[in-house]
Amino acid sequence: MAGTNNLILRTATSLISFLLLGFGVYAFFAGHNSPGGGFIGGLMTSGAILLLYMSYGMKTVNQMLPINFKTMIPVGLLTAVLTSAGSFLFDVPFLSHTFGYFYLPIFGEVELATAMLFDLGVYLTVVGVVMTIILTITDDQ
Amino acid sequence: MNNMIVLPMAIPVLAGILFIFFRNNIYLQRWISLFVMVANIGIVAYLLNRVQTEGVLRLDFGGWEPPFGILFVADSFSLILVMTTSIVAAICLLYSFSSIGKARENMFFYSFVNFLVAGVNGSFLTGDLFNLYVCFEIMLLASYVLIALGGKKAQLRESIKYVIINVLSSWFFLVAIAFLYGSVGTLNMAHISERISESGQTPLLTVISIVFLTVFALKAGLLLYFWLPGSYSVAPTAVAALFGGLLTKVGIYAMFRVFTLFFYHEPSITHTFIGVLAALTLIGGSIGAVAYKDIRLIVTYNVVIAVGFILVGLAVATPEAMEGSIYYLIHDMIVKSLLFLLAGTMITVTGTTKIDEMSGLIRNYPLMGWMFFIVMLSLAGIPPLSGFIGKVLVGEGAVNAGSYILLALAFLSSIFVLYSLLRVFLQCFWGETIISTEDEVPVKKGWMIPCAILTIATIGIGLGAESLYLYVSDAANTLLNPQIYIDAVLYE
Numbered sequence: 001m002a003g004t005n006n007l008i009l010r011t012a013t014s015l016i017s018f019l020l021l022g023f024g025v026y027a028f029f030a031g032h033n034s035p036g037g038g039f040i041g042g043l044m045t046s047g048a049i050l051l052l053y054m055s056y057g058m059k060t061v062n063q064m065l066p067i068n069f070k071t072m073i074p075v076g077l078l079t080a081v082l083t084s085a086g087s088f089l090f091d092v093p094f095l096s097h098t099f100g101y102f103y104l105p106i107f108g109e110v111e112l113a114t115a116m117l118f119d120l121g122v123y124l125t126v127v128g129v130v131m132t133i134i135l136t137i138t139d140d141q
Numbered sequence: 142m143n144n145m146i147v148l149p150m151a152i153p154v155l156a157g158i159l160f161i162f163f164r165n166n167i168y169l170q171r172w173i174s175l176f177v178m179v180a181n182i183g184i185v186a187y188l189l190n191r192v193q194t195e196g197v198l199r200l201d202f203g204g205w206e207p208p209f210g211i212l213f214v215a216d217s218f219s220l221i222l223v224m225t226t227s228i229v230a231a232i233c234l235l236y237s238f239s240s241i242g243k244a245r246e247n248m249f250f251y252s253f254v255n256f257l258v259a260g261v262n263g264s265f266l267t268g269d270l271f272n273l274y275v276c277f278e279i280m281l282l283a284s285y286v287l288i289a290l291g292g293k294k295a296q297l298r299e300s301i302k303y304v305i306i307n308v309l310s311s312w313f314f315l316v317a318i319a320f321l322y323g324s325v326g327t328l329n330m331a332h333i334s335e336r337i338s339e340s341g342q343t344p345l346l347t348v349i350s351i352v353f354l355t356v357f358a359l360k361a362g363l364l365l366y367f368w369l370p371g372s373y374s375v376a377p378t379a380v381a382a383l384f385g386g387l388l389t390k391v392g393i394y395a396m397f398r399v400f401t402l403f404f405y406h407e408p409s410i411t412h413t414f415i416g417v418l419a420a421l422t423l424i425g426g427s428i429g430a431v432a433y434k435d436i437r438l439i440v441t442y443n444v445v446i447a448v449g450f451i452l453v454g455l456a457v458a459t460p461e462a463m464e465g466s467i468y469y470l471i472h473d474m475i476v477k478s479l480l481f482l483l484a485g486t487m488i489t490v491t492g493t494t495k496i497d498e499m500s501g502l503i504r505n506y507p508l509m510g511w512m513f514f515i516v517m518l519s520l521a522g523i524p525p526l527s528g529f530i531g532k533v534l535v536g537e538g539a540v541n542a543g544s545y546i547l548l549a550l551a552f553l554s555s556i557f558v559l560y561s562l563l564r565v566f567l568q569c570f571w572g573e574t575i576i577s578t579e580d581e582v583p584v585k586k587g588w589m590i591p592c593a594i595l596t597i598a599t600i601g602i603g604l605g606a607e608s609l610y611l612y613v614s615d616a617a618n619t620l621l622n623p624q625i626y627i628d629a630v631l632y633e
Contacts (some may be wrong), residue, residue, distance in 0.1 A: 069275045074161035081155055087144065095202040 020048035043125025076124030157255035178231035181378035185522035197629035214268035218616035239587025310359035342406035361392025374437035377486025386478035416456030422449030427557035428624035462538020469531030501574030521559035
């Protein structure tokens, strides 16, 4: 986009993409009790990153976010598989999940479930897959 | 706790994921994937023996009781198939070590083989209809990649056909599941079976069963095999052997499950339909096998014939025929991969796929020639080898049920198999030697050892049919008495 002045796009992006990122993370955490979850949270997060790529270009964003999205896929898958395989350690059926109530400083009493770790795997995989697909197509001359 | 049942699917998945991290460490990938398959053989052997003493095993994921949660069910039929899958996959991996090439190995080849095996094992083990769909998709997605990996022109053309046909059939599968869920209100296989037997198989359910038949016929290549010869002949040898050994067999397995567990109340409609399709498949496959001079096409049409033959056993549905089909299924998985490996090796050493351009290979490659001879006899069903017992039992079942047309077609197709392969043998191995000693492409040990192991396996299955009988008869018994399966899943 050399030569074009897209000040409005860039200024709006820096605001909107942070809103989007925040909403993606919110949707991810809200998944247990209201609509949301790993898949939609991951999609919204990749939407936010994609918006950054569109307005700032590949080079800038690659410096800003030095993340290899390709390794994010196996990391996410591994998280999901290992949370389910943890059942082997505790001698319960495969894919069993558990939860507990914890007292955290600011939030007060919260319910933490291992299902969220599985969801984290989904989240990472979705972000990794979406970004890999889009960046691979963009790279292709 | 039966957590072990999930391992044949979980270990390959885990290995496939880990390989992405060790992308450049090919040696590690090779030996770990081989180790995974061998470990699976051990696990399944243990489970198979447990099933004989304790009956059908199940694993409720997350501890949710059967009609509500998803589960894996291990009965003799599925475990036998998982075992054969692991053996075939191990051998194909061994072959691919020295044939697949560095470019493919660096592009996650071993990951996708592991995912493919995970999908196949999951399809065999699952006890939930939608889960079956998901495992089918895991297998198919991995197979899409394996068919296209390498990016040659022919591969791209055939993979587009393959993907389109499979996307379409997966959509039909989903629709069929939706219809069935709308009618019986459950997705658990045992529960579906119970609901159907309670309400009786209404005409609507019979229609749904035909939709399922269409889906699995597309996957297995039962009459709807038009996509099969093209797709299976473009993949590299080791991949083609995996496909020929495993993929259509998953469709066959699903058909056996669905038509022995759910829709067994109206055999005069559904099983007659399967019988007609099997007969047409046998005819079409036989014509294809003798019509071509391209060795890859001859081999793929032999896959089609075997699909027809195995489903004759399902159409007839007597105990002997079921046992025969299971024997033949084991035999066919092993021998078809061997056939694909040998055909691929022949193409590699001669550099041509046309059988009339090859001649006198027996002088250059005697071991390969005699192994091809054994495969040919085994596929035709000559007594000491593995194809014999399955053919005899299916034939016996067909006689007992009075299906003489199917009987005649099944045995005539054996003659066509024998003729098509004998033609290859005579044309390629006998005659004037065209490759001089200097121009010989050296056969690597890594090509011949896997073939030799499979040849020994086909002889072993033929001679040791008696010791397998315990497992096969238990598998057939569970298939013919759905109540055993239902009791194990819902009432234990």
